[in-house]
Amino acid sequence: MSRPPDSTRGLPDRTAACPAPQRAAGMRTGGGAPGLGQDAPVADRPAPDGVRARGRVRAPELAGRRWLNTGGHQLGLADLRGRFVLLDFWTFCCVNCLHVLDELRPLEERWHDVLVVVGVHSPKFAHEGRPEAVEAAVERYRVEHPVLDDPDLATWRSYAVRAWPTLALVDPEGYVVAQLSGEGHAHALDALLAELVAEHESKGTLRRGDAPYEPPPPAATVLRFPAKAVALPEGGFLVADAGRHSLAVLAEDAETLVRRIGSGEPGLADGGPGAARFNEPNGLAPLPPDVASAAGYDVVVADTVNHALRGVRLADGAVTTLAGGRGQWMQGDGTDLLSSPWDVAWHGGRVWIAMAGNHQLWTYDPATGAVAVAAGTTNEGLVDGDLAGAWFAQTSGLAADGESLWLADSETSSLREVRNGTVRTHIGSGLFDFGHVDGPAGEALLQHPLGVAVLPDGSVAVADTYNGAVRRYDPSRGVVETLATGLAEPSGVLVADGGATLVVVESAAHRLTRVPVPPEARRVDGARLRTQRPPTELAPGPIELAVVFEPPPGQHLDDRYGPSTHVVVSATPPGLIAEGAGAGPALVRRIVLAGDVEGGVLHVSARAASCDDDSEHAACHVHQQDWGVPVRLTAGAPARLALTLAGLDT
DSSP states (O other): OOOGGGGSSSSOOOOEOOOTTTTTOOOOOOOOOOOOTTOOOOSSSSHHHHHHOOOOOOOOOOOOOOSSTTTTTOOGGGGGSEEEEEEEEETTTTTHHHHHHHHHHHHHHHTTTTTEEEEOOOOOOGGGGGGHHHHHHHHHOOOOSSSEEETTOOOHHTTTTTTSEEEEOOTTTSSEEEEESSBHHHHHHHHHHHHHHHHHHTTTTOOOOOOOOBBOOOOOOSSSSSEEEEOOOOEEEEEGGGGGEEEEEEEEESEEEEESSOOOOSBBBOOOOTBBBOSSSSEEEEEOHHHHHHHTTEEEEEEEETTEEEEEETTEEEEEEEEESBEEEEOOOTTBOOOOOOEEEETEEEEEEEEETTTEEEEEEETOEEEEEEEEOBBBSSBBBEEGGGGSHHHHHHEEEEEEEEEGGGGTTEEEEETTEEEEEEEEOOEEEEOOOOOEEETTOOSSOOOOEEHHHHHSEEEEGGGGEEEEEEEETTTTEEEOOOOOOOEEEEEEHHHHHHEEEGGGTTTEEEEESSSSSBOEEEEEEEEEOOOEEEEEEEEEEEEEEEOOTEEEETTTOSSSEEEEEESGGGGGGEOEEEEEEEEEEEEOOOOTEEEEEEEEEEEEEEEEEEEEEEEEEEEEEEEEEEEEEETTTSSSEEEEEEEEEO
16 A cells, blocks of 8 residues: 655654754645634633534535545445544645645555545546546556545535645544644544554444555556656657656657656666656756756756656766755755755756745755755745745746746646746736636636746747646737647647747646647637635634644643744735734734725644653654635624644544
8 A cells, every 4th residue: 555655755754852843744735714623612722622522523424426446336434434534635736635645655554454545536626626637636646545536525515624635534433533634644643543443442343454445457658647848959858757757768759768767666766777766757957068067967857756856867867866855845944855846947057946845946056966945935825026025836837038937836827937036927816716718918817737838939838737728928918828729737848840839748648749839829718717615704803713723642732942833824915914914823813804805815824843742852743734715704704713723532
């Protein structure tokens, strides 16, 4: 079921000697109203009894369109009675959900005979609701447990979940015993299971057995979920073959495999082309010849799941680790760790890195080996301005052109530009608006784009991934047009034949496709869409914002050396909050929502460090989640919003 640590997206547990209140788990995505724990009494330091006093909650039945990884069999909670069931609410656009998938693998291995993990795929984007897209994602991200396809968010709503990712633990008798949002909870679940397995075994309510997992048959294709490609000086293409965990060199026909760099087994190993290992490589950045000669490698690779940059020498296929590779970056770490680098580009004498896992742009200098943060606060959203204060949202595609660095911010479905020390958004309006609409850039919409390229005329081609299209943005006219449609999750695009042709990486079709650039692009007036998540209704004026957090069994909040909790509150638009925005340690605060604003998005980032009890060298474990809560202000609506970071019923 699980693989060695070097083949996972993140470490199964991150600990530090107490105190470590500033050390946070990896970045999170999405968020919303509280789940089953929303009615729990909360104080600034909520006592465990405050959560447990709610009483037992019967787990709602699992409902959706179909089941995957079960050999065609339907599952219900009755089929799993006697074992613990961990529901993982995820969506495949969310890099943080992918982190959690791998964070859970060691847990699945340790408790394999008493725990069944069930992925509940609850889509954010319209494309993620398509059956074939969900099926492809389950294979692409090596999901090795049953998955319930829940396109209408039926199970999501019945469990009152509103944050990606969220975990809900159901005990052998069918009761919900924990709900946790964000990353970094594997150690809490492990501690809780150790306590509850013994309890249910003594009661006779525990039934051991294998999980009802049946893998799909393997597919035989040259490429498998390729991510990006670059042209080679001698002709042909170098492809980041993410699903095959390697780099593929293709001939000029973009089909014939010339050679492969990497063994094809997921992992992290340097060496020659047959011994080296990658783990879902995505971005590729060729270096200028003089820089490559001095550095000793020609191409920098964003080795995403290894949280590493790798250098590849094309002459002999030798692979070297340049940065990262020792685990996932977390808040408080330095730049010796990375977090899901998704793309790389040479710009301004450095390699720029789209650090999708923590919503920033970083740089790498081949001459010195120095890694530095270049832009972004780690908050997820769409905020322009100076580099240090800008907000990004899972940047996944980069392309340089003179003084400009163009980037695709996938979670805000936006095209943005870094130029002269500032960030400017050309297309896109926020985390929840998307679609396929051409025309003036201020009105145009994309859907989760992953790739960009600059054409010879200065226009920008966008791999509009979830629309299955290639779009073109002309900065001189401020207009967006459609160049091609009907593509299968295009994730990368590069210019060929002097701009007459685009080579598109069709990730879900496992191939490169040549697309002629038409003399006249067409205009598409498609749907304007929003995520299915309904807005949370709140009363204008003062409200209580509460973050529910209970330390796992055997742990406690320790404030002896400073606050062990940290909460940051902001809004889009900023005027949504009249009073109470900002940072502080309190898990409960009073904020005032402006009465002259119809609604917007509340951004809440919460972090809590819990330390082991009664140990001379106690370790601290950090839990963190970012919520983006769409809200609508309505007179008479509730004046309290509770968000569950970790709620345990034991």
